[in-house]
Amino acid sequence: xxxxxxxxxxxxxAVRSSGAMQKLLAFGGLIVLFIIFSLxxxxxxxxxxxxxxxxxxxVNGVLALGVTFVIISGGIxxxxxxxxxxxxxxxxLVAGDDKAxxxxxxxxxxxxxxxxxxxxxxxTIISRMNVPPFIATLGMMMxxxxxxxxxxxxxxxxxNNLPGFRDIMMGSVLGAVVPGMQVPNAVFILFGAALVAAFxxxxxxxxxxxxxxxxxxxxxxxxxxxxxxxxxxxYALCGLFAGLGGVMIASRLNSxxxxxxxxxxxxxxxxxxxxxxxxxxxxxxxxxTIIGAFIISTLTNGLRILNVPQEWQMVVTGVIVxxxxxxxxxxxxxxx
Amino acid sequence: MGDVVVLMxxxxxxxxxxxxxxxxxxxxxxxxxxxxxxxxxxxKSTMMKILSGIYAKDxxxxxxxxxxxxxxxxxxxxxxxxxxxHQELNLMPHLTLAQNxxxxxxxxxxxxxxxxxxxxxxxxxxxxxxxxxKLNPKVKAADLxxxxxxxxxxxxALSFNSKVLIMDEPTAALTETEIxxxxxxxxxxREKGVGIVYISHRLEELKQISDRITVxxxxxxxxxxxxxxxxxxxxxxxxxxxxxxxxxxxxxxKPPVEVVLEARGLNRGAAIRDVSxxxxxxxxxxxxxxxxxxxxEVARAIFGADPIDSGEVLIHGKPVHIKSPNDxxxxxxxxxxxxxKRYGLALGMDVESNVVLASFKKFLGAIGIVNKSKxxxxxxxxxxxxxxxTPSVQQRVKNLSGGNQQKVVIGKWLTADTEILIFxxxxxxxxxxxxxxxxxxxxxxxxxxxSIIMISSELPxxxxxxxxxxxxxxxxxxxxxxxxxxxxxxxxxxxxxxxxIVADIPAAGNGQNGGTSKAVEGKQV
Numbered sequence: 001x002x003x004x005x006x007x008x009x010x011x012x013x014a015v016r017s018s019g020a021m022q023k024l025l026a027f028g029g030l031i032v033l034f035i036i037f038s039l040x041x042x043x044x045x046x047x048x049x050x051x052x053x054x055x056x057x058x059v060n061g062v063l064a065l066g067v068t069f070v071i072i073s074g075g076i077x078x079x080x081x082x083x084x085x086x087x088x089x090x091x092x093l094v095a096g097d098d099k100a101x102x103x104x105x106x107x108x109x110x111x112x113x114x115x116x117x118x119x120x121x122x123x124t125i126i127s128r129m130n131v132p133p134f135i136a137t138l139g140m141m142m143x144x145x146x147x148x149x150x151x152x153x154x155x156x157x158x159x160n161n162l163p164g165f166r167d168i169m170m171g172s173v174l175g176a177v178v179p180g181m182q183v184p185n186a187v188f189i190l191f192g193a194a195l196v197a198a199f200x201x202x203x204x205x206x207x208x209x210x211x212x213x214x215x216x217x218x219x220x221x222x223x224x225x226x227x228x229x230x231x232x233x234x235y236a237l238c239g240l241f242a243g244l245g246g247v248m249i250a251s252r253l254n255s256x257x258x259x260x261x262x263x264x265x266x267x268x269x270x271x272x273x274x275x276x277x278x279x280x281x282x283x284x285x286x287x288x289t290i291i292g293a294f295i296i297s298t299l300t301n302g303l304r305i306l307n308v309p310q311e312w313q314m315v316v317t318g319v320i321v322x323x324x325x326x327x328x329x330x331x332x333x334x335x336x
Numbered sequence: 337m338g339d340v341v342v343l344m345x346x347x348x349x350x351x352x353x354x355x356x357x358x359x360x361x362x363x364x365x366x367x368x369x370x371x372x373x374x375x376x377x378x379x380k381s382t383m384m385k386i387l388s389g390i391y392a393k394d395x396x397x398x399x400x401x402x403x404x405x406x407x408x409x410x411x412x413x414x415x416x417x418x419x420x421x422h423q424e425l426n427l428m429p430h431l432t433l434a435q436n437x438x439x440x441x442x443x444x445x446x447x448x449x450x451x452x453x454x455x456x457x458x459x460x461x462x463x464x465x466x467x468x469x470k471l472n473p474k475v476k477a478a479d480l481x482x483x484x485x486x487x488x489x490x491x492x493a494l495s496f497n498s499k500v501l502i503m504d505e506p507t508a509a510l511t512e513t514e515i516x517x518x519x520x521x522x523x524x525x526r527e528k529g530v531g532i533v534y535i536s537h538r539l540e541e542l543k544q545i546s547d548r549i550t551v552x553x554x555x556x557x558x559x560x561x562x563x564x565x566x567x568x569x570x571x572x573x574x575x576x577x578x579x580x581x582x583x584x585x586x587x588x589x590k591p592p593v594e595v596v597l598e599a600r601g602l603n604r605g606a607a608i609r610d611v612s613x614x615x616x617x618x619x620x621x622x623x624x625x626x627x628x629x630x631x632x633e634v635a636r637a638i639f640g641a642d643p644i645d646s647g648e649v650l651i652h653g654k655p656v657h658i659k660s661p662n663d664x665x666x667x668x669x670x671x672x673x674x675x676x677k678r679y680g681l682a683l684g685m686d687v688e689s690n691v692v693l694a695s696f697k698k699f700l701g702a703i704g705i706v707n708k709s710k711x712x713x714x715x716x717x718x719x720x721x722x723x724x725x726t727p728s729v730q731q732r733v734k735n736l737s738g739g740n741q742q743k744v745v746i747g748k749w750l751t752a753d754t755e756i757l758i759f760x761x762x763x764x765x766x767x768x769x770x771x772x773x774x775x776x777x778x779x780x781x782x783x784x785x786x787s788i789i790m791i792s793s794e795l796p797x798x799x800x801x802x803x804x805x806x807x808x809x810x811x812x813x814x815x816x817x818x819x820x821x822x823x824x825x826x827x828x829x830x831x832x833x834x835x836x837i838v839a840d841i842p843a844a845g846n847g848q849n850g851g852t853s854k855a856v857e858g859k860q861v
Binding site: 203204206208213215216218219222223225 | 422
């Protein structure tokens with residue numbers, strides 16, 4: 001296999017149809033978690049708690065969806081947490097209490113665009129100025145955090161004069177139609193966003209070039225694809241999802257909290273990784289990311305119900321992240 | 337041969353510090369295979385990268401179909417009908433073959449941003465059919481052998497309706513059978529009137545496949561000759577500007593007796609199966625076989641780079657436990673990977689650092705400080721002894737030619753006092769002049785009592801260099817030949833001697849079998 005070695009060397013990674021297997025493993029893991037927690041605690045298996053889990057997954061899940069695209073392209077985005085916060089603050093500035101006083105839909109629109117714009121700047125710095133993604137988005141993470149605090153004057157912005165705003169997340173359109181089914185809108189926003197993301201990844205040019213760039217960037221360039229522009233688009237898309245996350249968290253908290261956001265990016269990246277997306281690029285799935293996000297929130301929720309202190313919840317989550325990736329590595333090694 | 341398609345004249349190109357091309361010329365006719373040869377650094381690749389729009393020329397003219405053209409980027413070249421297949425394959429391993437073929441110009445659905453996957457697959461299938469390739473467009477590129485990936489690249493190039501196809505070292509990674517297959521495709525294209533530029537270091541191939549040969553040297557055009565009538569020796573002397581007599585090595589007169597290394601019953605999955613052999617002092621033991629035969633796997637197992645399931649390795653008759661490359665080095669074994677740049681050298685570091693890299697401990701003073709003058713002297717010694725052409729030992733290795741890089745790796749292992757050296761494809765990507773130097777060096781090392789295992793896919797090289805030849809097929813050793821009795825035919829016979837129980841093996845690693853995979857597929861159906 002002398003020659004095969006050269007290929008895998010030139011592509012830099014072993015590539016097999018491993019994504020499906022990892023997803024299956026992750027999904028199995030999620031089921032096992034549900035069974036264990038249900039057995040250990042009656043409080044876990046209530047409808048209200050399930051709702052709570054889904055609500056807790058929503059924001060992290062949407063951030064994870066966006067960063068999935070970036071990670072598939074072989075990059076990373078550390079700024080999504082604070083860009084989310086920045087977007088929330090912008091929504092507040094446009095439509096919040098005692099601010100500009102524009103209608104809420106305008107606030108939501110500008111909030112989304114703020115995220116997309118920050119992402120586009122990330123992408124431009126990375127693809128045109130050749131700054132490594134880790135550094136570029138680390139910088140943006142700090143910039144967005146600083147700007148959030150400056151713009152909000154270090155105080156939360158509330159949406160008390162806009163009672164409808166909170167319903168974006170917490171209201172229930174389904175409950176209004178089908179009495180008794182008080183499923184919060186957050187669930188539908190999450191799954192809707194996931195469907196859109198899955199469509200983009202599988203069916204559109206952007207999705208195709210995302211995988212191609214992550215798989216072999218130079219070859220993609222030599223094939224005549226304008227890699228710089230598409231990379232910018234990928235980071236902008238990720239930013240757009242962060243913007244959506246910002247709108248969602250502002251709605252859920254009924255306020256824009258400018259100090260929030262640091263650490264959200266790592267939870268999102270953890271969800272993506274648990275879902276089987278390779279940090280070296282070229283492979284990953286939306287379904288995997290959603291499962292990964294649910295694993296993290298289920299774990300947090302279940303451990304809290306079992307009265308495990310928050311500090312220990314973090315320890316467990318960290319162990320799970322390492323285990324998930326380690327299992328993937330073992331499996332690849334066996335496939336050789 | 338048809339009309340002139342491409343005429344490049346007076347081409348000039350400089351890179352910082354290097355005048356790569358000076359008044360170079362090249363002419364290509366429709367329906368010819370035109371070989372472009374020259375030593376590394378002669379300017380062949382630069383010339384073709386200018387033609388395919390990757391580099392911009394500083395001066396000169398390119399006429400295409402009689403009209404002067406400007407080729408600013410690869411896309412422009414593709415539009416003209418010029419495609420280049422690069423030495424490093426340029427496929428996206430995670431995408432399917434069809435997705436690879438149509439990357440950058442996918443058929444879209446009515447909505448402009450949506451892909452028409454059906455059409456991508458169907459178009460690719462008919463493309464493969466027209467080339468008589470039995471490949472499934474929906475398979476991922478990663479699951480293909482290098483040879484098949486290359487076929488996909490050719491298919492991709494043809495889908496642009498290319499009139500000019502440039503192939504840079506297309507056979508470097510292929511086995512004999514796969515080269516036959518490639519030649520079949522190339523002849524097919526020539527029939528259709530495609531002009532093919534064929535860059536290769538394997539001169540013996542040129543007479544088989546090419547119609548005309550253009551020789552370049554030091555960025556200059558030397559001559560264009562008719563392939564049918566020219567002697568290979570003549571080509572070589574045009575390339576190097578002097579005559580090299582390819583001498584056969586002098587074998588030691590007395591057959592060596594002392595066994596230095598012995599492998600007994602090595603096994604690892606389907607890759608290595610019951611491999612036993614011995615290596616004698618002062619011997620060059622050739623390892624021949626097709627791609628995927630398991631030669632590199634055996635070498636890596638002995639070197640401790642990969643684990644084994646069972647078996648043992650004895651050095652000087654004593655069993656040793658080699659669990660890591662570090663153990664191997666301590667037992668006097670050095671491994672020179674076929675991929676020097678990736679595994680053999682720290683490219684960004686200078687010659688001196690690379691030479692002492694594997695034996696740093698020897699150069700440490702009392703309190704762990706590196707003895708600079710000692711490392712310097714050692715490096716100078718090997719630069720002299722191995723005639724490494726470098727301005728100084730402080731030169732960074734990445735600025736050296738392939739042959740000189742290989743010598744630096746050899747110097748590194750000699751510094752580490754290794755007595756057993758495993759060379760994996762020692763002359764891959766090295767030009768003719770440097771090749772014969774490497775051969776001479778291997779010979780000298782053997783004469784000095786070093787024991788050498790040489791893995792090579794080039795049969796003439798194995799035959800010329802080895803005292804004994806071990807042939808592998810599908811992870812087994814299928815035979816052992818003495819230098820006197822081995823011929824290309826006898827080696828190929830052993831290299832294709834399959835065990836007949838192939839179907840019982842769990843699909844051996846997604847078609848990694850390379851040259852053997854055709855037979856495997858046949859049996860699995």
